[in-house]
Amino acid sequence: PMPPAPAPDAPVWDVSQFSLVDGHLVLVGRDEEASYRSRNRTGSATSEGTTLYPVGRRDPEPAGEERNPRGAARGAEGEPTQSSQFGNVKGLLWKRLRERRSRGGTKVEALAGTGPEADSVPTHSGSRESLVAPAELDLTGDGVIVRPVHGSIVGERFCFQVITGEGSRSFGCATLAERDRWIETLRRTAQPNKDNCERLELALSLWVYEGRDLPPRRRLRCHLQLDGTLFARTTAKAAGADGELFWGELFQLGALPPARALTLALCRDDHPPAPPVAAVTIPLAELAAARQPLERWYTLSGGGG
Structure with a gap:
């Protein structure tokens, strides 16, 4: 059967809060506080620039350079190389995942969207989209689908949906080009030999x-x-x-x-x-x-x- 589209009131997670590491889409924001865009539930209007924290109860802190005024003024002498930056970020991401797992499987399972149905949104076709941010989405399994989502359904212009054996998530991007880049990257992650496979593009x-x-x-x-x-x-x-x-x-x-x-x-x-x-x-x-x-x-x- 054809995988269902997201429900009109399903959450759309901000893709800028996630990073792709070794075939996994990993939450890089603070625990349980991945932001998602708010939408007018009675129509298709969007509240651009508005971020909500569905589980956390604190106001969001400034991110990146805003949190550290000295960061923007750091000179080239103190900048690490690109490869070392990637290695450090990758190591920190996996360290955070290990820490999450060490705190107990229950919390990780809830973040991954396998918790009780109370944390999910039922669609007309019976599928569910979790209201809790996924800590990690495994894109290396069989049957992973990455596809664009029309803005008239979720109330966001540049969105895509990731469907795995655990369920589905919808992600929002800032531009059409950013969405297309994410879709292509995630599809190649899910199917590394994509260029060597015969495929049919339908529109x-x-x-x-x-x-x-x-x-x-x-x-x-x-x-x-x-x-x-x-x-x-x-x-x-x-x-x-x-x-x-x-x-x-x-x-x-x-x-x-x-x-x-x-x-x-x-x-x-x-x-x-x-x-x-x-x-x-x-x-x-x-x-x-x-x-x-x-x-x-x-x-x-x-x-x-």
């Missing part, structure tokens, strides 16, 4: 223009699903009294898994989410067979409004 470009004869005066979204898995969604808007609603939104989805069908599901913008009002399923083979961009009306069916 989908889709406009969602408008709807007619919809339930009037209700806030509605259109969910884009591949084989039943949510990959993107439109903005929530209220249909007019005449049942017409205009979105005019373009979706360009890349790095997609193999799929057979695209489903457009019309959903009410409710909390908790309600079942779809109606939907239409389109075979992807039909879209792929078109020699030019296809524009047409599709009739929705099912549901009761």
Whole structure:
């Protein structure tokens, strides 16, 4: 089955708090205080620059040079070489991991996302994303998936998802280029012989223009699903009294898994989410067979409004 996308209210962890060491994505922030960006849970707006500490109770301290004013003024004579810097950082990271493990397996397991279900967010498909920052994600196991996440799902523009046998985590980046670099690096870590393997790159470009004869005066979204898995969604808007609603939104989805069908599901913008009002399923083979961009009306069916 296709791995599920993150839930709309799942946490997005700040990737700058993590480092890649020997095939493991390691938390380098303070214990239990990896920051994640806050989002408006009722929409897709983001609070850029806001950092929260989901477990820690102290205000965040200035990081790096801000914490040590003399650090920025340090001259070249006192700077270690790049190789020694990497060796020192790598040693400190593994030292911290050993210290965490020595304090007891219970805490490490909770940080790794294998603790009780109370520390996780259930998605519609039954998967769970932990509310606790992962101390370490092992990318050397089988079946590791690293893929971009559309911003309409998590309310962040530049995000990616890491799926392992232990579960899934979503990470946010500052720019598109940074996200693409992380995805490529983590994929090569999970599959070192990536360049020697045959692979298929799948993408989908889709406009969602408008709807007619919809339930009037209700806030509605259109969910884009591949084989039943949510990959993107439109903005929530209220249909007019005449049942017409205009979105005019373009979706360009890349790095997609193999799929057979695209489903457009019309959903009410409710909390908790309600079942779809109606939907239409389109075979992807039909879209792929078109020699030019296809524009047409599709009739929705099912549901009761």
